[in-house]
Every structure is written in structure tokens, then in C-alpha cells.
Amino acid sequence: MYRTHNCGALRISDVGQEVVLSGWNQASRDFGGMTFVDLRDRYGITQLVFNIDDNKELAEKAQKLGREYVLRVEGVVRERSNKNPNRPTGDIEIEVRSMDILNGSKTPPFTIEDETDGGDDLRMKYRYLDIRRAPVRENLIFRSKLAIETRKYLSDNDFVEVETPNLIKSTPEGARDFVVPSRMNPGQFYALPQSPQTFKQLLMVAGMDRYFQIVKCFRDEDLRADRQPEFTQIDCEMAFVTRDEVLDTFEGLTKHLFKETLGIELPDFPKISYDEAMTRYGSDKPDTRFGMEFVEMNDFAKGQGFGVFDNSELVVGIVAKGIASEYSNKNLKELTEWMQRPQIGAKGLVYVKFNEDGSIKSTVGKFFDDEALVNWGNRMGATPGDIIFALSGEAEKTRKQLNELRLEMGRRLGLMDPKVFNPLWVVDFPLLEWDEESERFHAMHHPFTAPKKEDEQRMLTGDHETMKSLRADAYDLVINGVEIGGGSIRIHDRDLQSKNFDLLGFTKEEAEAQFGFLLGAFEYGAPPHGGIAFGFDRLCAVLNGQNSIRDFIAFPKNNQGRDIMIDAPAPVDQEQLKELHLDLDLENK
Numbered sequence: 001m002y003r004t005h006n007c008g009a010l011r012i013s014d015v016g017q018e019v020v021l022s023g024w025n026q027a028s029r030d031f032g033g034m035t036f037v038d039l040r041d042r043y044g045i046t047q048l049v050f051n052i053d054d055n056k057e058l059a060e061k062a063q064k065l066g067r068e069y070v071l072r073v074e075g076v077v078r079e080r081s082n083k084n085p086n087r088p089t090g091d092i093e094i095e096v097r098s099m100d101i102l103n104g105s106k107t108p109p110f111t112i113e114d115e116t117d118g119g120d121d122l123r124m125k126y127r128y129l130d131i132r133r134a135p136v137r138e139n140l141i142f143r144s145k146l147a148i149e150t151r152k153y154l155s156d157n158d159f160v161e162v163e164t165p166n167l168i169k170s171t172p173e174g175a176r177d178f179v180v181p182s183r184m185n186p187g188q189f190y191a192l193p194q195s196p197q198t199f200k201q202l203l204m205v206a207g208m209d210r211y212f213q214i215v216k217c218f219r220d221e222d223l224r225a226d227r228q229p230e231f232t233q234i235d236c237e238m239a240f241v242t243r244d245e246v247l248d249t250f251e252g253l254t255k256h257l258f259k260e261t262l263g264i265e266l267p268d269f270p271k272i273s274y275d276e277a278m279t280r281y282g283s284d285k286p287d288t289r290f291g292m293e294f295v296e297m298n299d300f301a302k303g304q305g306f307g308v309f310d311n312s313e314l315v316v317g318i319v320a321k322g323i324a325s326e327y328s329n330k331n332l333k334e335l336t337e338w339m340q341r342p343q344i345g346a347k348g349l350v351y352v353k354f355n356e357d358g359s360i361k362s363t364v365g366k367f368f369d370d371e372a373l374v375n376w377g378n379r380m381g382a383t384p385g386d387i388i389f390a391l392s393g394e395a396e397k398t399r400k401q402l403n404e405l406r407l408e409m410g411r412r413l414g415l416m417d418p419k420v421f422n423p424l425w426v427v428d429f430p431l432l433e434w435d436e437e438s439e440r441f442h443a444m445h446h447p448f449t450a451p452k453k454e455d456e457q458r459m460l461t462g463d464h465e466t467m468k469s470l471r472a473d474a475y476d477l478v479i480n481g482v483e484i485g486g487g488s489i490r491i492h493d494r495d496l497q498s499k500n501f502d503l504l505g506f507t508k509e510e511a512e513a514q515f516g517f518l519l520g521a522f523e524y525g526a527p528p529h530g531g532i533a534f535g536f537d538r539l540c541a542v543l544n545g546q547n548s549i550r551d552f553i554a555f556p557k558n559n560q561g562r563d564i565m566i567d568a569p570a571p572v573d574q575e576q577l578k579e580l581h582l583d584l585d586l587e588n589k
């Protein structure tokens with residue numbers, strides 16, 4: 001038998017018991033006569049003790065153990081004289097009677113402790129060692145619990161888990177597809193799903209009523225800390241539902257998950273429209289853990305003779321509370337330069353600093369006297385000690401820039417408490433986005449999203465300009481500035497769906513070739529339906545107050561989309577290419 005207990009199980013009440021434990025040597029400490037070994041497994045760490053006076057041969061064997069050796073020991077539980085209150089097993093230790101070395105180990109390339117000296121790439125290359133570390137292991141256990149609780153909640157609410165295929169035809173979610181060559185169909189390719197969108201809609205036509213799947217999705221996009229080429233969604237669809245029924249169901253799921261995993265009872269989620277989110281925060285995923293909301297300044301800052309403002313569509317600002325004494329000219333210059341970096345692209349940054357002593361310092365002091373600036377303060381809620389930051393320009397762009405500043409100030413002022421969770425629904429997104437460059441409309445969510453009922457007629461009959469103002473029955477769940485998920489009520493009428501493809505620039509033939517199966521299904525009694533998908537990896541990270549989704553994925557890819565442990569992607573040999581009809585003679589191209 002390898003073990004009677006795991007390494008996290010034994011307590012003071014077990015003193016005197018004879019036990020067998022197996023695990024890894026996390027660390028050993030040799031004090032001449034006494035050798036201590038920390039034996040680790042998934043469940044915890046138990047201290048082993050070897051005494052040279054009791055068994056010389058065994059103690060010497062213990063002295064020679066390398067890190068990460070795999071051991072099986074037999075011994076007796078005894079009370080520790082020097083207790084470790086930080087460990088659940090810290091009151092006891094095992095007086096070892098015999099030990100088998102089940103396997104040796106090379107010295108690991110980084111320390112297998114909570115805080116490691118291993119850089120990202122090294123940890124990814126030896127991910128199996130990284131997962132031995134408690135923080136990574138706990139993340140994966142957390143993820144498993146989250147998946148189980150998701151299944152419980154959805155199953156209790158009559159959702160049926162249905163698997164949809166991975167080898168499909170491309171679904172237009174807006175990203176690039178990964179493609180897979182077909183051996184049996186020369187020159188043809190499958191695409192890996194960006195999401196099971198069309199399949200889940202077909203399941204509604206099929207009468208499944210409520211579907212869910214915890215499902216891998218694939219998008220060939222440039223990567224960031226919160227993106228992976230393959231990621232997991234909690235994907236759902238419901239028939240005969242209104243928007244609010246979908247939102248209630250998934251608010252319920254979110255509350256359930258917070259309660260079961262963190263013990264947190266979330267209050268009801270506020271709903272704000274896309275327009276309101278953009279006006280108040282300059283973002284469709286606002287972090288509402290802190291205020292610093294936008295104040296539009298057109299009516300008191302424009303028309304006062306300052307050309308830059310006067311020629312701008314929008315003057316808008318925020319108030320940073322209580323930072324006037326901290327922010328010297330040098331700091332403000334540095335902040336201005338930060339805003340002028342190409343990533344943000346602000347032309348400049350206007351500030352008004354209300355010093356504690358009542359004096360005022362401003363970049364626009366030449367154009368606005370103190371009385372005018374005090375008026376700004378009154379209108380914006382700034383008092384001595386505060387700084388107003390303002391930007392001006394084209395409305396949409398300026399709001400986006402100010403959003404970056406708001407978030408940066410939130411970070412700098414420590415207003416983003418990782419223990420606070422502020423969920424909200426953003427609703428009523430625009431249906432279509434006009435792209436100046438390609439001179440065409442894109443679907444803001446995806447091409448299957450329905451316009452709001454009251455906009456349906458305008459969509460069917462309106463002119464080009466009208467299309468820009470259509471609202472969709474689309475919604476996002478946002479928590480602490482992170483988009484957790486999104487969905488929509490879908491079009492279930494063939495004509496409306498055709499009209500949408502038409503607006504998106506598909507010819508009739510293209511629409512038929514790509515989506516004929518869906519349009520066809522809509523002719524056989526498609527019920528009204530809608531759904532949502534949550535980013536599962538992101539949800540894991542957000543619940544843990546972390547940004548990077550990588551540490552919640554057992555075997556993630558790096559920023560170049562590589563798995564550096566198995567070294568993928570990799571070339572395949574000529575034979576395989578030939579079989580796939582891909583034996584392109586690259587050298588002679």
C-alpha cells in the first residue's frame with residue numbers, strides 16, 4: 001500500500017497512529033543528528049523526522065535525498081515540539097521507521113514553492129513542475145469546482161449539456177479561424193469553432209429548449225495576458241425567452257458561483273445602456289468599483305475663447321480626489337506624457353489643480369481666470385486638494401482616451417480593491433458598426449443578433465443613416481472592468497436574417513453558401529430564442545482578483561501562440577503533407 005493518509009490529513013488527534021505516506025521531497029533540512037523532510041502531495045505537506053540515534057542507516061539515507069525525490073515512508077505520528085501554525089498539519093510530524101525511494105529526480109529548474117524564482121517561459125516549459133506549486137494547483141482545483149457548480153446550477157434549471165462538433169465550417173465571430181485540412185476532401189478545410197453559435201441556435205430549432213456546454217473555442221488572434229488561442233466558454237442558449245429572462249438566469253448563475261466558491265452574496269446587478277456606459281465611463285466595460293465618473297464640460301468650458309476647446313466636439317473631464325499635494329509638476333508632466341503615448345494618443349492633458357491653500361494652478365490658466373476655474377470645480381464637484389483632468393476632441397475618441405486615464409488613476413490611487421466585486425449588465429448595444437476604412441457595416445456582436453423589437457421596422461425599411469442608430473438586443477456581463485460574457489436575443493425570422501446579411505455586405509449567394517443551413521432551418525418553425533456565453537478562463541481569474549488567465553489553464557500557450565512544453569506548432573513531414581494534399585513545393589515558390 002502506498003499510503004494510509006495523504007500529506008494534508010494528519011492532525012494532533014492522530015498522534016500515536018502508525019501511518020504510511022507517499023509524496024515528493026519539497027525540502028529537507030539536515031541538523032546533523034536530525035533530518036527533517038517536508039513531504040508534499042496535492043493535499044498538503046507533512047513533516048518527516050529522521051533521528052540518527054534511532055536508525056543510523058535510515059537517517060543517512062534521508063540526508064542524501066534530493067529535491068523532488070518520490071518517497072514512501074512508514075512511521076508513527078507524534079506531536080511536534082516546534083509547531084507550525086501556518087500549516088494544517090503543523091502540530092504533528094512523522095517519526096519515520098522505514099523509507100522507500102520510489103523515484104529519483106533531477107534538480108528542478110526552479111524552486112517548487114509558492115513564490116518561485118522561475119520566469120514565465122521556464123515555468124511553461126516545465127509546466128508539470130509548475131503545477132506541483134500550490135498556487136497553480138489551487139487555481140486548477142478552483143477551476144474544477146467552478147465547472148462543477150456551473151453544471152449543477154444549469155442542470156437544476158433544466159439546461160441540457162450537448163456537445164457540438166469541433167470540425168466545422170467557419171463561424172463569423174469576427175476573428176480569424178484556425179483551419180484543418182481534410183484528407184478525404186482534397187483542397188477543402190474544416191475550421192475550428194470560434195464558438196458553437198450556429199449549432200446552439202439549431203438546437204433551439206430542434207426543440208432542446210435550454211442548452212449549455214462548457215466548451216473549447218478557437219480564435220486565431222494576437223495574444224494578450226487575457227487571451228489564448230484556445231479558451232473555454234460556458235455557452236448557453238434558451239428558447240421562448242425575453243432578454244430579461246436570459247439576464248435573470250445568468251445573474252442567478254453568477255450569484256451561485258460567487259456564493260459556492262467564495263462565500264460571497266452578490267447584490268442584484270444594475271443594468272446600464274451602452275450609451276450611458278460610454279457617457280459616464282468612456283467604456284462599454286466600466287470598472288465601477290470606483291467613481292471618478294466623466295463630467296461633460298461643453299456648456300461651461302466652451303465658448304470662453306479657448307480655441308482648442310471651442311473647436312472640439314466634446315470637452316470632458318474627471319476629478320481625482322485629494323491628490324493635489326502628491327502630484328508635483330513633474331508628476332503631472334509624466335502623466336501627460338503617459339497620455340501622449342501612441343497607445344493612447346492624447347494631444348495633451350489639461351489639468352486644474354486646486355491646492356489646499358486655495359490657490360489654483362492650471363495648464364489653461366492663461367485662458368480661464370480663477371473665477372472660471374472655481375466654477376469648473378463647482379460644476380464637477382472638485383474641492384481644494386483635488387485635480388481636474390480634462391480632454392477635448394472628437395467625442396468617441398476623447399471618451400476612450402479619458403477612460404484610459406480614469407483607469408490609470410484608479411490603479412495609482414489604489415481604488416481597485418481585488419476583494420470587491422461590482423457586476424453590472426451593459427445592454428442595448430448598437431446593432432451595427434460603420435467601418436470608415438472598409439466602408440461597410442460590421443455586426444457589433446455577431447450577425448445573428450436581433451435588433452430591438454422597436455427597431456425592427458426601421459431596420460427593414462430605413463436608409464443607410466438609420467442603420468447606424470439601430471439598437472440590438474445584446475448584452476454583456478461586466479465585473480470590475482472585465483467583460484465576463486456577452487450574448488443576445490437572436491433573429492429567428494428568415495427575412496430579417498437575410499436583411500442583416502445584406503447590410504453586412506453578403507450577397508444572396510454568399511449568404512446562402514455560408515449560412516444556407518441556418519436560413520433553411522429558420523423555415524421550419526424556429527422559436528424565438530437567445531443566449532449568452534461566459535469566458536470561463538476569465539471568470540476564474542476575476543473571481544480570484546487576477547488579470548492573467550494563463551494560471552487558470554493547465555497547459556497554456558505563450559504570447560506567440562506556442563506551447564513551449566510540447567513545442568507546438570511544429571512542421572510535419574512531407575508524407576503527411578502529401579496525404580493532406582498540402583505538399584506545396586515551398587522552396588520553388
Ligand code: ASP
Binds near residue numbers: 173197236533
Ligand atoms: N457566441 C457568442 C460569443 O462567443 C456568445 C453568444 O452570443 O451567445 O461571444
